[in-house]
Amino acid sequence: MQSTESGVAPSTNGTRPRTMGFTEIKSWLRHRHPMLYLDRVLDYEPGTRLVAALAVSAQMDAIAGHFPERAIFPASHLSQAFAQAGIILFQLSTSRLAEDELTLVGTMNSRFLRIVVPGDNVVITVTADRVMDDTFFFSGRAVVENKAVAAFRANLVRRKVADMGEQWW
Template identity: 55%
Template sequence: MRGRHPRLFIDRVLDHEPGVFLRSMFAVSAEMGALSGHLPERGLTPGVILPGSHTMQAFAQSGVLLYQLSSAPLADDEVTLVGTVKSRFLAPVVPGDQVVLDVRADRLSGHTFTFSAAVTVEGRSVAGFRGAMSRAKVDPAGARPW
């Protein structure tokens, strides 16, 4: 994975088995930029912030890691594209929480990967996700869209 702070949301990979699962975690800090204006009287981690939420982004990043561990490494001219994500937020996540994502490989077929996750804090369900991604070639010298 080519991300780094502040775009890398995963703090640690706890365990994994290629093609089967990846368990990761991130710690929610009161210093997260998204918290400063979201219900300032009660710091809740936003479920959705454009362009995405911290929890959803950690899910996608965990999926990318599992995909790359389960298939051939990405070539220099390839990227992973998350095509769809379905989410369900079940409980608030607050500063001080350690969020654990239990990501499962549902299907790996060619360049397409479907995956899902149960998201917990201290064993309590806080969210669930299902997603799909693929790998695509990019032209590093291609025309910029803007």
């Protein structure tokens, strides 16, 4: 597959890329500042893949203490951005979450290959592997300047809030 200047390969269905801005992304996720990481969806094809962008800034809450003398974007936050891209693709591939539903990460395997630092523009590509009942299996990778920084494989489960038991807080 060829990639464009933005690093996004043309849609596999031959159409122009489908995009989402930050405001639309917020309509697909329950996350909010400081835990909302995706800045833009560069392309998606329901049931197949989603490509998202994350611009790492020195002003991010996650960077403030990690580490003051040499800032590094935490791998756990990169995992969260990957999960958020998966949550959007899950909904696009099935249906939107109902008001009384949440998605939870069932499992996640990750491999981190390079550090991510302020100024990096991370492109996250997630691919739908399969949907089984209320479980979504997906995989993907994160790149900076066409160099892989991480690879992931995970699943998400859709649950009703009431089925999660009594709230302790």
